[in-house]
Amino acid sequence: MNSLMVAKIIRVATIAPLMAFVSLLLLCIFEPAVYGGWFQFSFALLFLVVLPVVAYPLQPIVPGFRDKGREGQRNFAILMGVLGYVFGILFAYVTNAPEGITMIYWIYFISGIGIVVFNKVLRIRASGHACGVVGPISFLIYFLGPIAFIGLLLIALVYWASLKMKRHTLAELIWGSAISFIAVIGIILVFQ
Secondary structure, three states, X not given: OOHHHHHHHHHHHOOHHHHHHHHHHHHHHHOHHHOOOHHHHHHHHHHHHHHHHHHHHHHHHOOOOOOOHHHHHHHHHHHHHHHHHHHHHHHHHHOOOOHHHHHHXXXXXXXXXXXXXXXXXXXXXXXXXXXXXXXXXXXXXXHHOHHHHHHHHHHHHHHHHHHHOOOOOHHHXXXXXXXXXXXXXXXXXXXX
16 A cells, blocks of 8 residues: 555545544543433534534535535535534523533634634635644643553644645645634633
């Protein structure tokens, strides 16, 4: 297997919804108080994993996105992700969800808005992929402690794979990473 194929596998295995699934599952196993029960965990999966994932099969049939190729797919995935995050925040407040999962919804929402602002408003290309990896690893470090620092290795692999496939420049990866890292730190400070 050549290095380009390895890079492609790493990128596919670390798409934002899959990273959300893995991080939510790890929290469910090792820090279940984040959810307060299966009800909140199930809806977190719906809002942070399922809604963003359905963007990929739906994009070819949704007017305004279907004829836009990879860029249409990227834009529709961002839109569906942000909608999921908004629904998650609303759901958290309506159901009086525990603070931990409420924080996670806010982290995803601020990160998603940050990606939109950088890419569409400021016209600075920030990597949504890096954002979708660094955010979950950052909040896993917050909730699980030093053991989650192992995720830094995954971040390094994502950077390598993205650069190898020429999907992003180093600056785009850093911008995307910074957006989610700042969102995590900001939400931690707000909730403290």
